[in-house]
Amino acid sequence: MVDNSKVYIIDDAEEVREALALLMESVGIEVELYESAEAFLEGDHRQREGCILLDVRMPGMSGMELQKELNQYPCSPPVIIISGHGDIPMAVQAVQAGAVNFVEKPFNEQALLDSVHRAFKLDAERRGKSMEIESIKRKMASLTPREQEVLKAVTEGKRNKTIAIELNISQSTVEAHRAKVMKKMGAESLSHLMRMVICVENQ
């Protein structure tokens, strides 16, 4: 497996925390244990990679509240909700709110471990995708204002002639700006350019 990915276990019940830790240890996954949501938030979670095992019911900040908080950070590790028997509606809510999975207590250990691996993979993917967006953004920032206007019009599907009239420049000037944009953005084709812009906009 990769690198510095860890499982962050947040549960108020010590025996559950420790049992989970033992389970993760048995498959060679590193863990960090937190007895409450607040304790977890105290650390620099932006640097955390891997996934979070989050108990729904806890005194103080509940699992749900923590999840809401984490949603603000796009690169925050995916959350797996662990819930007791009576908390299924809450777990469903949590999944709708962005949790990747939920696991019922007591655990089916294989299912739990599978979930953890899937979450690790998702985390890595998310992490990679976000790096790509960062480079697109950087490339877009290098464009001149005029080039950015042309890029916007192009991605809106407008023809050169229309763009020339709108920007009150000649059609050949439009073509020259367009060629520069393609080059600066490293776009292999118009559709490639379009994908990059949409990717940034959808982010």
Place this chain on the structure above:
Amino acid sequence: MSRRTAAAPYRRWSGRGGWLRIAVLLLFAPAMVPADEVIRIGVLSHRGDPATATYWADTAAYLSDEIPGRRFEIVPLDFDEVEPAVESRAIHFLLVNPSIYVVMEVRHRVARIATLNRRVGDDFTTLFGSVVFTRADRDDIASFDDLRHKTIMAVDKTSLGGYQMTMYELKSRGMGTWRDGIRIRFGGIHDNVVEAVYNGSVDVGTVRTGILESMDAKGKIDMADFKIINERHDLAFPEKLSTRLYPEWPFSKLNHTPDGLAQAVAIALMQMHQKSGRNDRHDRWSIPLEYQPVHDLLKALHLPPYDHPDTFTLADAINKYWAGVLASLLVFVALMGLTIMVIRLNRALRLSKSRLERQHSLILNSVADGIYGVDLDGNSTFVNKAMEEMTGWKAEEIIGLNHHALIHHTTASGEPFPEAQCPVYKTYADSKKRVVDEDVFWKKDGSSFPVTYVATPLKDERNRTIGSVVVFRDISQQKRLEANARRHQQELAHVTRVSTMGEMASGIAHELNQPLTAISTNALACIRLVDADKINPERIKDILERINNQAQKAGGIIKQLRAFVKKGSPKKKAVDINTVVRDVVVLIEHTFGPNDIELKLALAPDLPAVYAQDILIDQVLVNLIKNSIEAMTVDEKREKSLTIRTEMADAKTILVTVADTGPGIDEEIRSAIFSPYVSDKENGMGLGLSISQRIIAEHGGTLYLDETSASGTTFKFTLPIHRETDHGG
């Protein structure tokens, strides 16, 4: 009787004037003795004193001349003066009518010495009678028979010729004044009688013979104006006559008059007409006649001295004792009236009594409650119909027997019931009313039924207790209904209990899930480590110990749950409220932590026990606490605390408070929260508070919303402390 009959004529004949006159005579008598001895002749003055004195004056003078040394005087006497004069010896001789003479003869031994030989025209007669007459123009009166319903005037009751003779004639004819409606009036003297007939103020008159002729001769009347009734011509009597004849007036001597004097007077009288020159005009005297006919008459008329009649008839009695008879009659009538009144009253009383009794028994037998009375011995005195129906005993089977032994001998629990403890017995023992809410009475068939009854002391008119009256009601039906209601409530309570248990079960499951999860996870992890050969026995042992601890914890939770489930006892018993609170708290404690609720217990130590069914009180507490938790968890941000407090409200009541810091109860439903099916929870049945309130009420306490506001809600309930605890301390 005899005194009265003797006294009656005496009184009748004694008048004030008479006595006075005799007294005067006696006073002056001695003064006259020196000259001549005065001999007084009492003469009946039937025609008035002056006339009498004048008429007999020459007789007295004659006697005075004939008998030397004696001076005779005439003393006129009214009818009622005669006897006193004789009795007092104020006179020596007596010249009265034959009937008075007969009385004096019998009573005072007066003896006749001569009989008047009265001159009638040229004839003389020693006899006389009575004439009954009316006005000549009275065609309606011709005979004695016609006298019926007429008014007759006579001279005097003692007048022989002027009354008694006529009465004798009527009586001889079977007539009577009363029977024939004949009214008698008395004129006092003959002249008045004649005048009354003449002027028509009476129908008929009766006077002695000769009066009419004499008055006619004097020109006072005209004989032609009068008509003689029953005129008798057969007796060859010279005057008009209606009756039989009787000897004329006798001249008699008193008992005290010396015989010699009497003899001298008698001889002088016999010789009077020969010796006096003018004597032809005058009456003469002849030898005394036999006065038997007068006796007969007086006897027949029951007159003195024969007012002691041989045969005493009712008429006589009435006549004689009319006042007494009248009085007796009046008394009798009054008594009769009174008796009738009493009888009527009695009947009315009997009637109203029986009406009252009917009404009384109607009321007694119409009421649905059983009613019976017992006397001081505890024996039944009366029973009503409802009692008969309820107990199966007939009135005649109960009355007179001891009620306690019959219907009250055993308590509801089947133990013998001593009579001394019987409230009915106590009621007449201390005269205090008793109300017994629940007891059992026994039927004739040996079964019992639950009753409620009132025993009231029964008082007599002097306010002494003479027993008691028991009014009872069969409460089987009521008890059945109550039992149904209780069962229904318990079923309802059970339903909510089950639903609460369900909700609690999820909590318990969660609680149980933690150690189970840990156990399973540890075990699985351990297996993996062993498989991978990455673990040493020490580590395995360590893990197994952890697993054991967690299993122990799970077992503890299960033990708790089982204790709670088992605890439910359906009977009321002395319960420590603090224990109940702690048990409930243990049960639902787990919900406090995760929901971030602070639990504050303020349990007063040493509280007396309450008499309660603990599972129901659990239920109430669980309901209240659950409501509070749910209310507080709606808003995550608020400070959450739940306070449960127990304390004494007063000497006999415990107060339990459940207060939360929830957002309060909506004003809209605040007034209806204790009604069933009202809830502010989306999936609540709305039965919790309604059932809780009923449970507390059933325990004799009250559950109420003490206050609710945006900063919290407080419910309180009271429970009476257990009576035995109360008595104990």
